[in-house]
Amino acid sequence: MIINPTEELNISDYLQLAEEAGFTHAASLSMESLLFRQEVRDMCSADLCRSYGRSWSCPPAAGSLEAISSRAKGFCRGIIVQTTGTLADDFDIASIRSISEKHAACFDILVRQIRKIRPGCLPMGAGACKRCRKCTYPDRPCRHPDKLWPSMEAYGLLVSDVCTRSGLGYNYGSGTMTFTSCILID
Ligand code: SF4
Numbered sequence: 001m002i003i004n005p006t007e008e009l010n011i012s013d014y015l016q017l018a019e020e021a022g023f024t025h026a027a028s029l030s031m032e033s034l035l036f037r038q039e040v041r042d043m044c045s046a047d048l049c050r051s052y053g054r055s056w057s058c059p060p061a062a063g064s065l066e067a068i069s070s071r072a073k074g075f076c077r078g079i080i081v082q083t084t085g086t087l088a089d090d091f092d093i094a095s096i097r098s099i100s101e102k103h104a105a106c107f108d109i110l111v112r113q114i115r116k117i118r119p120g121c122l123p124m125g126a127g128a129c130k131r132c133r134k135c136t137y138p139d140r141p142c143r144h145p146d147k148l149w150p151s152m153e154a155y156g157l158l159v160s161d162v163c164t165r166s167g168l169g170y171n172y173g174s175g176t177m178t179f180t181s182c183i184l185i186d
Contacts, residue, residue: 001017003117005116005117009117011028011077014079014114014185021107022109023081023082023103024085025081025084026079026080026081026082027079027080027168028079028080029078029079029080030162031075031076032165033157034073034155034157035158035161037157040153040157040158043153044059044153045059051128053137053138055128056129056136056137057128057150057151058129059154061138062154063154065155068155068156069155069156072122072155075122075186077185078184078185079183080168080182081180081181081182082103082168082179082180083178084099084172084176084178085098085102085176085177086175095177096177099179100179103126103181104125104130104131108147110183111123111147120186122184123149123181123182124149124151124157124183125150126152126181127153131144132144152181163180168180
């Protein structure tokens with residue numbers, strides 16, 4: 001789709017952009033599902049994903065729940081996007097990495113497109129940022145601050161709940177892996 005920065009787009013136009021970017025699934029984001037939960041942040045600090053305190057995109061660097069949620073609360077519409085791929089088995093790390101990288105690349109394309117019309121949009125990524133081989137946190141500033149988007153979990157969002165309430169699956173069955181991101185548009 002050719003973007004005209006002066007043109008108003010509706011949600012179906014944004015979903016078309018998501019499809020063109022290469023996502024497997026996309027839907028209008030349920031804004032009612034954006035509940036910024038302390039218990040999700042508590043899961044971050046439990047560090048089960050080994051990202052807490054290791055990335056500018058994750059707590060505590062991503063900011064307090066209060067600060068980060070206040071940024072998101074001013075928006076009234078957005079879209080949620082997913083990349084699903086298949087795994088040879090539960091330990092197919094190469095495929096998991098490849099699906100994650102594909103998702104991140106598609107999200108870069110989508111954010112770039114939406115920023116042409118909505119420069120103030122708010123992207124939320126899928127887990128910790130993996131743009132650099134080793135994150136500069138905490139010794140030096142982020143290398144790509146214009147492409148640094150905290151994870152949905154950093155916003156305290158329960159991703160499975162946001163997916164379900166937005167009409168998408170969270171898990172598409174055994175032998176598959178799905179990564180989810182969203183973008184608040186305006
Ligand atoms: S872009 Fe690089 S430095 Fe910035 S958060 Fe991501 S991995 Fe860290």
